[in-house]
Amino acid sequence: xxxxxxxxxxxxxxxxxxxxxxxxxxxxxxxxxxxxxxxxxxxxxxxxxxxxxxxxxxxxxxxxxxxxxxxxxxxxxxxxxxxxxxxxxxxxxxxxxxxxxxxxxxxxxxxxxxxxxxxxxxxxxxxxxxxxxxxxxxxxxxxxxxx
Amino acid sequence: xxxxxxxxxxxxxxxxxxxxxxxxxxxxxxxxxxxxxxxxxxxxxxxxxxxxxxxxxxxxxxxxxxxxxxxxxxxxxxxxxxxxxxxxxxxxxxxxxxxxxxxxxxxxxxxxxxxxxxxxxxxxxxxxxxxxxxxxxxxxxxxxxxxxxxxxxxxxxxxxxxxxxxxxxxxxxxxxxxxxxxxxxxxxxxxxxxxxxxxxxxxxxxxxxxxxxxxxxxxxxxxxxxxxxxxx
Numbered sequence: 001x002x003x004x005x006x007x008x009x010x011x012x013x014x015x016x017x018x019x020x021x022x023x024x025x026x027x028x029x030x031x032x033x034x035x036x037x038x039x040x041x042x043x044x045x046x047x048x049x050x051x052x053x054x055x056x057x058x059x060x061x062x063x064x065x066x067x068x069x070x071x072x073x074x075x076x077x078x079x080x081x082x083x084x085x086x087x088x089x090x091x092x093x094x095x096x097x098x099x100x101x102x103x104x105x106x107x108x109x110x111x112x113x114x115x116x117x118x119x120x121x122x123x124x125x126x127x128x129x130x131x132x133x134x135x136x137x138x139x140x141x142x143x144x145x146x147x
Numbered sequence: 148x149x150x151x152x153x154x155x156x157x158x159x160x161x162x163x164x165x166x167x168x169x170x171x172x173x174x175x176x177x178x179x180x181x182x183x184x185x186x187x188x189x190x191x192x193x194x195x196x197x198x199x200x201x202x203x204x205x206x207x208x209x210x211x212x213x214x215x216x217x218x219x220x221x222x223x224x225x226x227x228x229x230x231x232x233x234x235x236x237x238x239x240x241x242x243x244x245x246x247x248x249x250x251x252x253x254x255x256x257x258x259x260x261x262x263x264x265x266x267x268x269x270x271x272x273x274x275x276x277x278x279x280x281x282x283x284x285x286x287x288x289x290x291x292x293x294x295x296x297x298x299x300x301x302x303x304x305x306x307x308x309x310x311x312x313x314x315x316x317x318x319x320x321x322x323x324x325x326x327x328x329x330x331x332x333x334x335x336x337x338x339x340x341x342x343x344x345x346x347x348x349x350x351x352x353x354x355x356x357x358x359x360x361x362x363x364x365x366x367x368x369x370x371x372x373x374x375x376x377x378x379x
Contacts, residue, residue: 073357078327
């Protein structure tokens with residue numbers, strides 16, 4: 001696990017004071033029929049706003065950016081063209097909120113998945129995401145996220 | 148004052164018409180007490196919230212449980228899933244679809260935690276059934292539903308059916324579901340109610356758990372609902 005994270009951070013790191021990608025993991029479709037969900041943390045320590053504009057993976061036919069939210073008791077979802085990460089802020093992709101959708105994903109539990117993330121300045125971050133059994137895996141105990 | 152009692156009894160007893168003013172006064176006081184009493188009871192009723200306080204905020208209990216209509220869906224093993232399947236035990240019902248990558252897994256994970264909390268609490272409660280009803284009959288099948296729900300908990304069951312049968316159930320219980328804007332022929336999503344419905348053993352909608360489900364407070368609410376149902 002430590003080695004995996006170390007590997008991920010080696011690949012993820014830009015220079016200090018820039019945008020970094022942390023704690024990336026993907027969750028296979030429980031039935032094997034739907035898209036897999038991808039989750040991560042974007043930390044922008046640079047002085048300018050950055051936007052995530054796309055992603056891909058050799059393990060998926062297509063990767064899209066999506067947002068889920070609950071409005072008046074109704075779960076809604078929409079595709080996003082870009083996710084803004086203002087200077088000095090952290091944006092979390094987490095179950096129930098922002099997520100990557102990996103279509104036709106070929107995932108094996110325990111086998112890390114390379115992900116490439118494209119940003120509006122033309123830069124690219126490559127990360128290795130772990131494959132979690134389900135979305136609950138990332139939540140130690142009863143951790144609640146209010147939105 | 149100590150003297151007035153026997154005096155009154157004396158005067159009212161043998162000769163009731165002797166002091167009409169006093170009699171009217173007593174009657175007026177009686178009437179006043181009655182009116183004040185009724186007003187007090189009314190005010191007390193107004194002040195009491197409709198939700199039994201011990202249920203808490205996790206669940207909204209219907210003032211009068213709502214009987215479900217007849218409907219015919221199919222269970223994830225190909226069995227008939229009708230109103231009868233919801234009779235005789237408490238049921239937790241959630242509506243979603245297996246292509247849902249975010250809210251549905253999150254909710255089913257919370258339902259698994261809720262079931263665990265109930266089964267390991269005091270007293271242990273593990274007699275309810277847990278159902279996931281698909282709002283996507285075009286893409287889901289009993290088989291994919293089964294794999295989807297069992298992934299979270301082997302006790303969970305799936306159900307689905309023809310759109311008009313699904314509609315009979317969802318309309319009766321006020322569950323919204325609609326294809327999300329955008330998407331393509333094969334790839335689309337649903338906007339759908341994220342509430343969990345509690346159906347009582349008489350197959351009536353009894354309470355609604357609002358999203359996001361907090362397993363701990365939902366477990367307390369369910370225990371309180373059971374106690375109230377047994378007491379009533």
